[in-house]
Amino acid sequence: MGTIVLNQVRKSFGGHEVIKGADIRIEDGQFAVFVGPSGCGKSTLLRMIAGLEDISGGEFLLDGKVMNDVSPEQRNIAMVFQSYALYPHMTVAENIGFSLDLKKTPKAEIKRRVGEIAERLQLTPYLNRKPSALSGGQRQRVAIGRAIIKEPSVILFDEPLSNLDAALRVQMRAELQELHRSTGATIIYVTHDQVEAMTLADQIVVLKDGQVMQTNDPIGLYKEPENTFVAQFIGSPKMNLFPAKVESVAGDVVRIRTDAGWPIDLPAIEGLRAGPVQLGIRPESLTLAAPHEPAEIETRTVLSERLGMETYISFETGGEPGIARVPGDHSLPSGTPIRLAVDPSACHIFDNDGRAIRSQSA
Amino acid sequence: MLVLPSAILLFAFVLYPSGVAIYTSMTNLSLTGPAALNPRFIGFDNYTKLFSDHTFWRSLVITFWFVLFSAIIGQLVLGLLSAILLKRQFALRPFFNAIILMPNAVPGVVAALMWSSMLASGEYGTLNKIVAWFGVDPQRWLVTFPLSMIIVVNIWRGIGFAMILMNSGLSAISEELYEAARMDGATTWQAFRKITLPLLVPTIFLYLLVSTVTTIAIFALIYALTRGGPAGATEIVGIYIYNQSFGSYQLGYGSAIAVVLLIFSLIIGTFYVRALKVEV
C-alpha cells in the first residue's frame, strides 16, 4: 500500500520558504510526476517524502499514518538518485544487496534475492563488476535494483534520466513503465522535462516557486490548464498568449478581439464579462488558411523553422511573436503575408491574473 | 639540459654520500683515535656487531612504537576525528580548524621548548597542575614516561596535517552516497564503516606512507627535548645514528646503522612510488 497525502506541507531553509503549503494526494499504485522549472521545489518535496529533509510545517501521511518524524529507513520508501549514488567500492551485487546486508539478512537469502532482481533487470552478467565499469543505462538499472530489493510501497525518482543520452532516455522510459506495472508500487518521479512527465505519468503535479499550480492527468493538463503557467509549461512549442478584450457577448457566441486587432468568435463561457482578458491558443490549433478560406489572423511571418514533416511559423503580433505549428513543409521567407485559421474549440481564456475562465460544463 | 644542475646536486649530496655510507660502514672509521686517520677495511664486522647489539634492537623497537602510536594511530585517529567533526559548516569551524593546524606550523625545536614547560616536573608544571584536578600526584613526565610523552608531543604536532588530508579525502565522497545509505537503512556508524572507511582507504594509505617517512626522519623534536634519553628510552633510530656517530665518534658503526635505515626507507619508497602512480 502506498497512498500519499501531503497536507499544507511547508519547508523553509533559514528564513527562506521554498515550499509554501503543498496539498497533494497520490493514490496507491499511481505513477505521479512532479514537474516544474528548476528551483520550483520539486526535488525538495521529494526529499521530504524520502525523509532526507525534515518537514517545516504541515503533514505527510503514508496510508493514513503521519510520517513527519519517521526516519527514512522506516518509511518503506526507496529512492533513485539523480547521479544514481552507487557505492563505488562495492560490486553491483553488493550495491543491490546493501540494504539487506545492513539488516543482517543471511548471506544465502541476499544472494537469492539479488539474483532475482538482477535477472529482472538484465544485470546478471555484471553482478561482480564495479559501477565504474558500467554504462549509464546499466548504472541506472543498478540504482533501480537497489531500490526495488527493499520491496518498498513507494519509489522516488529524482530526475533519473537527466544523465542519459536521448536514445537511452526513450528506452529507459519504457523500462520504467514496465517496472511500475510489475512492482505495483506507487512511484513519484521528479523531472523538469514536460515530455517525460506527459509520457510517464498517471498524474502530474505542476509546481512553481514552491506552490502546486495544478494536479491532473496528462491530457487533463493539456486540455484544461487552470492558469497561464501550466498552459505554457505543458506543450511544445508553448501556447501563444495574446492580450485581448471581450468585445461582445451575443447569445452563445462571444467575440474577442486581440490587441493586434484580430477578431475571434468563441462559444459562450459562463461568467465571462466584457473587459480585458488573455487569449491562449496552442500553436497546433492554428492552421494555414488557403486564399478562399476564412481566417481570423492576417499577419506576416518573422521566421519559419522547417522540420520536414511540419513547419513552425513565427508571426508578427505587435508584441512578442506568435507561433504556429502546421503540418507539411512550407517555404515562407521572412515577411511573407500569411493567413491563419483558429480552432475556436481549442482556445483558452485567462483573466488578467492568469486564471483560466471556463464553463463548468466544459 | 635543464635537469642537469638538479641531477648534479642530488648526486653530490644524496647518491654519492649513500655510496660513502656503504663504504664507511665497512671500515672502522672514527672521529678520534688512530682509526680517525687510518680507517681499516673490516668488511661486515660492523653489521655482525650491529645485529648482536641490543641497543640497536632497542632503538628499532622504540622507532617502531614511536611511528605506530604517534603517526599511525594517534595522528590518524585524531586527524580523522577532527576532519569528520569539522566536515559540516558551522560558525566556529574556521576557528577550530586554525587551532588544530597551529602546532603543525611550529618548528621542532620550539615545539620541544613549549613541551618542556608543559611537561615540567614538580607541582607547578602545567600538566601536573592539570592532572592535579583529577587527583593525580605530580609526575616527572619525561623521566617516568619518556617514550609516551614523546609520542604525545608528536601526535600534537601532526593532527593538523592528518586532518587536512582526511578532509580532502572526505570531501571527495559524494553527499548523495550518504543519503542513499540512509534510504537503505544504514545507521551513522554503519555508514561510516561501510561507506566512509572503504572510500577513504587510498587517502589513509597515502597518509600512512607520508607520515611513516616523516616520523622516522624526526630529529629536532626529540633531540631538543630528551637527546634520546633518559638512558636511551627515546632514542629512535635517527637519534641513535647521530649519538653513535657524533656522540661516541663511531662513524663506521653509525654508517652501518644508516645503511640499514636507508634500505628500510627504500622499501617504503617503492610502495610510495606505486601509490603515486608515476605517469610518464
Next chain:
Amino acid sequence: MALSKTSTKAEAGRYGVLIVLSIYCLMPFVWLLVAAFDTNAGLFLETPDSVSLNNFYRVFAEEDGLRWLINSLIVCGGATLIVMLLSGFGGYALSRTNAWWKRPFLYSIILIRVIPPPALIVPLYQVMLALNNGMRWLVLQVVPREHMRDVMQIVGFIDGYLGLILLLATMHLPLALWIMKTYFDSVSPEYEEAAVMDGATFGQRLRRVLLPLAMPGLAASGLFAFIACWDDFLVPLTFVSSPELRMLPIGIFSAFLRANEIDYGLLAAIAIVYTAPAIIAFVLARRFLVQTFGGGLKG
C-alpha cells in the same frame, strides 16, 4: 545536506571533543606567549608580575638574536631561491621530455624523498669535509691568507653559507621537482605553441608565458622548501660550529642548554621570533598542502 534535526546530544558531543582537542593543541602555546612578555619568566606557567617587550629587546641587544635571524634568513632564503630556480627548470624539462631517463629520474626523486636525513648525516659530513678542503685549497690560490677565514665563511662547506645553502637546497629539491613536474603536466603545451605562433622568442616565451603560468607552482615549491629549511635543525647542528654562522634553531637550543640559570623569558622571545615566519609561511602554503600530498590519488 544532512537532516538539520541533529540531536542536541550529538551537537554537545561534537563541541566537547573539539574543545578538548583545542585545549590539547593550544595549551603549549600559552606558556610561550606569556613567558615571552614576562620580565621574570620561569619554566612554569604563571601570571607575570610585569609585562613588557624587554625580552624581545634583549634578544637583539644583549644576545646575538639579530645575527641568528639574519643567518637563518640568508641560508633559508638562499636555499629557497635555488630550489625554485632548479625545480622550475627541472620540473619543466621533466614534464615536457620523453627521454629514456625520465622514468628512472622520477622514481629516484621519490625514493630520495623518503630517505630520513639522519641516515645520511655521517657520509654527508665526510663529503662536506672533503668539499671544504677542496674549497680551502681553491681559496688559498686567489685570496691572501689573512682574508681566508672571512672568505671561507661565505664559500665554505663546513661553517660556510655556501655549503649550508647547497645542502639544504638539495635536501628539499626532490619534493619541489615533483611539485613542478606535476604542475607543468597540468599546463597545456598549447600556450607555448600559441606563443610560438605569435612569434615569441625563447626568452620572451619564458618571461611572458611560462613564468606567469608557473607562478602558483613555484610559490608552492618555494614555500614548502622555505618551511622545511626553516624547521631544519640537524644540518645547522652538524655543519655549523662558529658562533658567527649560528642560526635561530641552534641559538634556541644553545640558550636552552646553558649550564647556569636558563633565562626562560629570553628563550621564549627567541622562540617567537623564530616561529613567526614559519607560521606565516605555513598559512600561505596551506592551500597547496592537499594538492601536493594528495595529488597522487587521482586516477
